[in-house]
Amino acid sequence: MTSLSVLVPVYNEQHLVATSLARLEVLEGSPHLERIQAIVVDDSSRDGTAAVLRAFAEQRGVQWLEDGPIESGVELKGHGRSGKIEWVFLRHVLNGGKGRAIRTALAEATGELTVIHDADLEYHPKDLARIVKVFVEEQADAVFGSRFAGAEARRALLFRHELGNRFLTFLTNWVTNVNLTDMETCYKAVRTDLLKSIPIISNDFRLEPELTIKLAKREARIFEVPISYSGRTYQEGKKINWRDGFKALWAILRFAISDRVYTDDAYGSQILGRLARAPRFNAWMADTIRPFCGQRVLEIGSGTGNLTRRLVPRQTYVASDINPLYLQTLNGLTVDRPYLDVTLTDVTRGDSFPQVPGGFDTVVCLNVIEHVDDDHGSLRNIRSVLSADGKAIILVPHGPGLLGTLDEVLGHKRRYTEETLRRLAKDAGFEVAEVLRFNRVGWPAWWLNGKVLRRKQFGLFQILTLNALTPVFRLVDKLLPFPPLSLIAILRPTTAGAAEAPVEPGEPSASTQATA
Known part of the structure; x- marks a missing residue:
């Protein structure tokens, strides 16, 4: 069982909106839904939509507010339950467009x-019930309802409009390498926490x-479900037109280049997401x-699984992280990898x-223990889960004199x-x-950006350049006269270390106890 939030943007639909909303009541019969939330946003309609929405709400026992509270240009008009x-x-005080209405509704979504x-x-x-079923059975992150994948019924209409849709879908598939049949579909269902984390x-x-x-750049598990479709003509009120098609072309190009796929959060997801745009560098590591x-491998700080x-x-591989968004992506890898498990592991x-x-x-x-206050305790925790002849592979940033703004933004x-690591x-x-000694070629770039220019982000062009030149860097790295940017220590537990217990946050480490 799960719960579903339905976001309904409305603009000048006085003749159809009541019937459209009433159809949502079919979801009450779904065996997979225990709770349904319908969030209707009137995008400052200029016709009689507001009156129709009020009548619809009052018929279902929802109290309608004449003067609801207004926050950031959004007015609360009614809130209640029916079945x-x-x-x-x-209601939007000013018209903002479909996307803004979706963002307003999404902020209220709790399903x-x-x-x-x-x-x-x-x-x-009625097709949403089948879409929800895919989430329950296939561990999907997103499910699109496709109008072109062979539904039971589809109204034959607007051939040239369909050609435009298929062309835009083709271009989107080209830049994402995802084989969708209907990118422009309205029915895009997404896990709410994932959707809220996308700007x-x-x-x-x-x-x-x-x-x-x-969604594709976030490596979401996307599925398609055939849906019925009863398109309408422009005389019947269809709003999208050829101008929107040209806007979509520009949007595909813009978002294909952009890597802004995470909202700002406490984990620095966007910064780390940009670093993932260098797969050749990850392969080198x-x-x-x-x-x-x-x-029998435990990986701590797996991120979205670039290394995994x-x-x-x-035989056994456990990928772990503390970022819930990363854990969601990692869980998607387990579906066809029976040897892979995913868990939340805090190294401290x-x-x-x-x-x-x-x-x-x-x-x-x-790239984990430099982020925590107690690196000694973290290594002891790692020691506690190793076999007697096991190995810990620890990568840390090298060079205290290199500490700068890039380290600050990454939380280092x-x-x-090498001496302090030993x-x-x-x-x-x-x-x-x-x-x-790993990545000597990165030392000058880090020094220039973090110490001289004092930058607080990695430029996308820099990351793409790094990715493109990594094959060359791998060949010449050991020949360069620079110190390494990172150290990789291969550690084996000693007999004395085996007796030490895991350390909890706040508990002094072995070195701290010795000092005391």
């Missing part, structure tokens, strides 16, 4: 899933390619540590670590020298088997 459906009626439903009669909510900026029908491209990986995909398959909390019989033979922890609390490992119960 299994919670109704919310909002686990969210879908867009137009206020006309082209789409029928939507389009105010008109450019919303359709924007949302599709950004994976190739460097792969020879040291065993068959390159290190599997293994020993009780959050997963356990396997005999312990993990490898713990991979890249420190950079290491001392840290010893204090945590490890012996250092090997230290690899």
Whole structure:
């Protein structure tokens, strides 16, 4: 069972909106829905839409407010429940377009899933029940209702309009490498937490390619379901036209180039998402540590799985992170990888670590411990889940003198020298088997951007250049006269370290206790 929020943007639909909303009541019969929320946003209609919405609400026992509270240009007009459906009626003081109405409604969404439903009669909510079923059975992140995938019924109408839709879908598929049949469909259902984490900026029908491209860039598991479609003519009130088609072309180009796919959050998701635009660099990192990986692997700080995909398959592989958005993406990888498990693991909390019989033979922890206050305790936690002959692969930023604005924006609390890294490992119960000096070519760029120019973000062009030149960097890196940007330590537990218990946040580490 799940819950569904239905977002209904309305503009000048006085003749159709009541019937369209009444159709939503068919969802009450769905065996997969325990709660339904319908959020209706009147985008400052100029016809009789407001009066029709009021009559509809009052027929269902929803109290209508003459002068509802207004916040950021949005007026609350009604809120109440009828059967299994919670109704919310909002009104824009000024017309803002479909995209803005969707953002207004999305801010109020509380269901686990969210879908867009137009206020006309082209789409029928009976198809939403089948869309919801896909989420329940297939671990989908998004499900599109396709008008061109062989539904039971489809009105034969507007051939040239369909050609335009198919062309825009083709272009979107080209830039995303996702084989959709109907990008322009209104019925786009998405997991609510995922949808809320995507920055939507389009105010008109450019919303359709924007949302599709950004979902693809977020590596969402997208499915399609055939739906019925009863299109209407322009004489019957259809609003989208050829001008919107040209706007969509520009939108496809714009969002194909852009990598703004995360809203700002406490985890720095957008910054790390940009770094993921260098898959060749990630492959270089994976190739460097792969020879040291065993068959029972715990990866801490997996992000969206850039490294995970390159290190599997293994007998057992547990990918972990603390960012709920990343965990959602990682869970999508488990569907066809039975050896892969995903869990929330906080490196500072020993009780959050997963356990396997005999312990993990490898713990991979890249670019993590420099973010935490107690790096000693974190390494001891890693030691606690390793087998007696296991290995910890730890990557940290090198060079305290390089600490600058880029480290600040990434949340780095420190950079290491080889000496401090070795001392840290010893204090945590490890012996250092090997230290690899990684990415000398990155040292000048980091120094220039973080120390001289004091930049607080990575330019997209810089990341794409890094990705393009990585094959060359791999060949010349060891020949360059620069210090490494990162150190990779291969650690083995010592006998003394085996006796130490996991460390909880606030508990002093071994080095702290010794100092005390």
